[in-house]
Amino acid sequence: xxxxxxxxLFLGLFIAKPTWAQNENTKDPAKEASKEQVKAGxxxxxxGDYTAAIAIFNKAIELDPKNIDAFLKRAFxxxxxxxxxxxxxxxxQIIQLKPELEAAWLxxxxxxxxxxxxxxxxxxxxxxxxxxxxxxxxxxxxxxAKKGLGDEQGACQDWNYSxxxxxxxxxxxxxxxxxx
Numbered sequence: 001x002x003x004x005x006x007x008x009l010f011l012g013l014f015i016a017k018p019t020w021a022q023n024e025n026t027k028d029p030a031k032e033a034s035k036e037q038v039k040a041g042x043x044x045x046x047x048g049d050y051t052a053a054i055a056i057f058n059k060a061i062e063l064d065p066k067n068i069d070a071f072l073k074r075a076f077x078x079x080x081x082x083x084x085x086x087x088x089x090x091x092x093q094i095i096q097l098k099p100e101l102e103a104a105w106l107x108x109x110x111x112x113x114x115x116x117x118x119x120x121x122x123x124x125x126x127x128x129x130x131x132x133x134x135x136x137x138x139x140x141x142x143x144x145a146k147k148g149l150g151d152e153q154g155a156c157q158d159w160n161y162s163x164x165x166x167x168x169x170x171x172x173x174x175x176x177x178x179x180x
Contacts, residue, residue, distance in 0.1 A: 034064035041073060050077040068094055068101070075107065084111040102128055102135070110141055118148040136165035140173070147177070156180070 037060035044053035057074035060067055075090035091108035094101060109124030125142035128135050143158035156179030163170035173179075 028064075030063045031067070034060040034067045034070060037063060038067065038070050038073065041070070045073060045077060050081040053077045054081075066097055068098055071097075072104070075111075079107070079111055079114075084114045087111040088115075100131075102131055105131075106135070106138055106141065109138075109145070113141060113145050113148065116148060118145040121145040122149075134165055136162040136167040136170070139165065140167055140170060143173070152177070 037056055041053045041056035041060060044050075044056060054074055054077045057070045057077065060070035061074070064070070071090045071094045075087040075094070078084070078086035078090065088108055088111045091104045091111065094104040095108065098104070105124045105128050109121040109128070112118075112121035112124065122142055122145045125138045125145065128138035129142070132138070139158045139162040143155040143162065146152075146158060147155035156174065156177065159170045159173050159177070159179060163174065
């Protein structure tokens with residue numbers, strides 16, 4: 001075999017940009033449009049128009065069903081407007097797409113607390129604590145879930161630990177709940 005042919009093949013495969021590499025580097029128009037929708041949704045969110053923001057985030061998710069940022073922001077809007085089940089549904093989707101995202105577990109637990117799903121909320125907070133034992137918000141929120149279940153002592157323990165980890169709000173919670 002002619003060495004010039006081998007060299008030409010080598011250069012064609014590894015030095016020149018192959019078409020499969022070009023495809024990886026080209027931007028997906030739907031994903032880019034989804035990102036633009038998220039930016040527009042954030043403007044509505046910041047102005048407090050949650051209904052309009054949700055509609056825009058819906059469009060972003062239609063364009064890119066894996067756009068975690070759109071799910072996060074829509075979940076926030078749902079929670080801020082009192083639709084805690086809608087928020088939970090979005091956090092479920094986020095956790096399915098990116099299970100290591102601590103904030104999704106914490107926020108889903110908080111939404112479950114709002115719906116008085118205390119046992120389920122504790123599972124989420126326990127997950128966060130297992131991954132990050134220094135997350136004082138998880139201890140704080142788990143304290144509220146425990147209180148909701150009637151475990152006053154457990155709630156006080158969690159709030160005390162949250163305070164030790166740096167949660168300034170925990171001092172007030174401890175006082176208001178007559179914890180030692």
